[in-house]
Amino acid sequence: MLIPSQTWGEDVEIDSSLVEANLHKIKQSIAPYNVNIIAVTKYFGLRAMQAAYVAGVRDFAESRALEAISKIESLPEEVRENSTFHFIGHLQSNKAEKVVNHFDVIHSVDSLKIAGAISKAACQLNKRERIFLQLNNSGEVQKSGFTKEQLRAELGDILELGGVEVVGLMNMAPLGAADDELERLFRDVREFRDELEAEFGIKLPELSMGMSNDYEIAVREGATAIRIGRKLFT
Secondary structure: OOOOHHHOOEOOOOOHHHHHHHHHHHHHHHOOOOOEEEEEOOOEOHHHHHHHHHOOOOEEEEOOHHHHHHHHHHOOHHHHHOOEEEEOOOOOHHHHHHHHHHOOEEEEEOOHHHHHHHHHHHHHOOOOEEEEEEEOOOOOOOOOOEOHHHHHHHHHHHHOOOOEEEEEEEEOOOOOOOHHHHHHHHHHHHHHHHHHHHHHOOOOOEEEEOOOOOHHHHHHOOOOEEEEOHHHHO
16 A cells, blocks of 8 residues: 555554554564664654654654654654654755754765765764665666766765765665566665675675565565565554
8 A cells, every 4th residue: 555645744643552563563574684674654643653662663764854853853852862763855955954953864865965965964063974875776767866886986975074974875676666676676785785895995784775565575685774664554
């Protein structure tokens, strides 16, 4: 089931026991892999986020900067202080400061320009922002992300930026792709990550890939973080 975009952020009542049961099923389905499960709450409101927190979720992902910041600021202090907030949407440079100020991790860094804007904002806030570099290895023109050639060309400059820590790569696979194609794309991200580590002499330990429809395949191919929305909340 896809959730229409016009319902994004709708504050519907969700029972924490439902989220807890769904979380348990997801963990069972990816055992024995140790993967960070990030709750994608962009379609849901404060009550859903609080229900997820009660169920044991501590990582939350949002994609619309201003709406997300309003939600984060409205959460109870306990939830804010004990949670990690991930930004997964396309980031505009003029919103970099607001996002860096409210989010702990940014998964969707798709250019040197955006990395530079994040770096500048983080330095001003005396903060080191964790970032993923988004790889578009499927060639979908409607999706953001580096090509392999672009990332190789710009990675050195990104690594020299202050205020940011490049923790890994992020990928969004095509909706509706066959399992063998998903396996190929996720494996390709992992193998390219390995190439970058060897070429630049660095460690990129994290791979953010896999969502509700394909997370099991992503985990088998090396994902360390999966971004789950409807599988948790419906």
